[in-house]
Amino acid sequence: MCLAVPGKIISIHGEDLLTRTGRVDFDGVIKEVSLAATPEATAGHYVLVHAGLAISIVDETEARQTLEYLQQIDELNNELGGS
Amino acid sequence: MKYLDEYRDAALVRKVADELQRITTQPHTLMEVCGGQTHTIVRFGLDQLLPPAVELIHGPGCPVCVTPIEIIDQAIDLASRPEITFCSFGDMLRVPGSQRDLLSVKAAGGHVQMVYSPLDAVRLAREQPERQVIFFAVGFETTAPVNALAVRQAAQLGLDNFSLLVSHVLVPPAIEALLNSPDCRVQGFLAAGHVCTIMGCEEYQPLAEKFRVPIVVTGFEPLDILQGVLMAVRQREQGRSEVENQYTRSVRDEGNRAAQDLIRDVFEVVPRRWRGIGDIPRSGLGLTPAYRNYDAVHKFTLNTEQVAENSGECISGLILLGQKKPHECPAFGTRCTPQRPLGAPMVSSEGACAAYYRYRM
Numbered sequence: 001m002c003l004a005v006p007g008k009i010i011s012i013h014g015e016d017l018l019t020r021t022g023r024v025d026f027d028g029v030i031k032e033v034s035l036a037a038t039p040e041a042t043a044g045h046y047v048l049v050h051a052g053l054a055i056s057i058v059d060e061t062e063a064r065q066t067l068e069y070l071q072q073i074d075e076l077n078n079e080l081g082g083s
Numbered sequence: 084m085k086y087l088d089e090y091r092d093a094a095l096v097r098k099v100a101d102e103l104q105r106i107t108t109q110p111h112t113l114m115e116v117c118g119g120q121t122h123t124i125v126r127f128g129l130d131q132l133l134p135p136a137v138e139l140i141h142g143p144g145c146p147v148c149v150t151p152i153e154i155i156d157q158a159i160d161l162a163s164r165p166e167i168t169f170c171s172f173g174d175m176l177r178v179p180g181s182q183r184d185l186l187s188v189k190a191a192g193g194h195v196q197m198v199y200s201p202l203d204a205v206r207l208a209r210e211q212p213e214r215q216v217i218f219f220a221v222g223f224e225t226t227a228p229v230n231a232l233a234v235r236q237a238a239q240l241g242l243d244n245f246s247l248l249v250s251h252v253l254v255p256p257a258i259e260a261l262l263n264s265p266d267c268r269v270q271g272f273l274a275a276g277h278v279c280t281i282m283g284c285e286e287y288q289p290l291a292e293k294f295r296v297p298i299v300v301t302g303f304e305p306l307d308i309l310q311g312v313l314m315a316v317r318q319r320e321q322g323r324s325e326v327e328n329q330y331t332r333s334v335r336d337e338g339n340r341a342a343q344d345l346i347r348d349v350f351e352v353v354p355r356r357w358r359g360i361g362d363i364p365r366s367g368l369g370l371t372p373a374y375r376n377y378d379a380v381h382k383f384t385l386n387t388e389q390v391a392e393n394s395g396e397c398i399s400g401l402i403l404l405g406q407k408k409p410h411e412c413p414a415f416g417t418r419c420t421p422q423r424p425l426g427a428p429m430v431s432s433e434g435a436c437a438a439y440y441r442y443r444m
């Protein structure tokens with residue numbers, strides 16, 4: 001039930017905080033999503049969506065760093081002399 | 084990046100599994116709190132990639148599973164009334180109450196409507212002013228902001244035909260109850276990344292300190308979970324017990340303030356009974372007095388007495404506390420299947436029994 005799916009905001013509609021929405025592209029499926037909990041979200045952002053509400057803006061830099069870190073795990077060990 | 088496939092990369096999964104092998108020198112028993120994580124672990128067989136000394140046990144993080152039976156009965160009562168349209172996430176429809184489930188109410192002609200979001204229920208209330216629309220507000224902290232938003236939108240629209248039947252639960256009090264239980268084997272936690280996306284990491288600090296357990300806030304994709312395990316194992320191998328954040332692409336230390344404001348405005352902390360587990364103080368959310376008109380329990384006359392859980396064969400309490408695995412239940416896969424569930428963990432897509440049935444039978 002805590003499932004949240006990432007999608008990309010294509011456009012934003014409305015000004016009022018409680019009813020502001022975005023059209024979000026989930027890999028080809030477009031849905032209207034509330035942006036009431038992500039007031040700073042703009043078109044182009046990836047958001048995590050749970051039950052029709054965007055609950056966070058995905059941090060691109062952090063996402064990349066996590067993957068880079070995992071890529072390098074074994075290289076780091078080799079540099080430190082293995083074992 | 085699409086933030087999905089990258090976190091399922093087989094070569095990277097292998098690398099992290101190798102690293103785990105390399106650093107593990109002693110047994111580690113870790114619990115993943117969230118049923119969504121359990122599902123990923125069983126689906127991708129991640130438990131089978133771990134060193135034999137690392138055991139994952141499945142936690143109570145399935146809101147459908149822990150909703151008390153008397154609230155399911157209240158939902159069934161409401162849904163059976165002709166003037167009411169009862170809206171719910173699909174997962175709740177097959178959860179057995181003391182006599183029947185919501186699906187059988189629907190089959191008998193009741194107005195039970197499956198929705199994807201509580202905001203859809205608000206829309207329905209607006210379109211059908213002659214009907215009373217109720218949304219079954221079940222969930223953890225992740226779902227509380229959108230339910231709060233639904234109430235705020237209904238209030239803004241001046242709707243007097245919308246209300247919530249609330250059964251909201253909170254994660255930290257459940258972790259504390261678990262750690263206080265004398266049978267607890269858990270030595271470290273993968274905390275639920277979407278709960279912490281809303282609430283942040285700070286409320287886990289006192290738990291990590293008091294019980295000396297590492298708590299790693301973790302995401303939901305295979306690589307997220309393996310990295311979460313790696314971080315927890317590394318902490319234990321180094322004698323640390325800290326709160327760490329694996330899911331940095333979504334979780335900020337302070338959480339999502341706008342979402343927290345929505346929750347605080349509409350809900351307050353209340354005691355809550357967990358199905359299969361029992362009463363846990365300050366472990367739930369209920370509507371504040373200011374929003375009482377949106378509370379179905381206040382608005383309609385309902386039986387609020389406790390209902391005895393039909394004990395029978397179902398050992399869901401032991402499953403939810405991580406003391407037994409689904410295949411250790413004598414009814415698993417025989418008398419209890421997703422088609423004919425005896426207990427909620429076989430119904431919900433986040434229930435451990437359903438995950439084992441789907442991927443391990």
Ligand code: SF4
Pocket residue numbers: 396397398399402409412413414415416419420424425426427428429430436
């Ligand atoms: S397999 Fe069925 S009966 Fe056994 S614990 Fe799970 S839900 Fe209950």
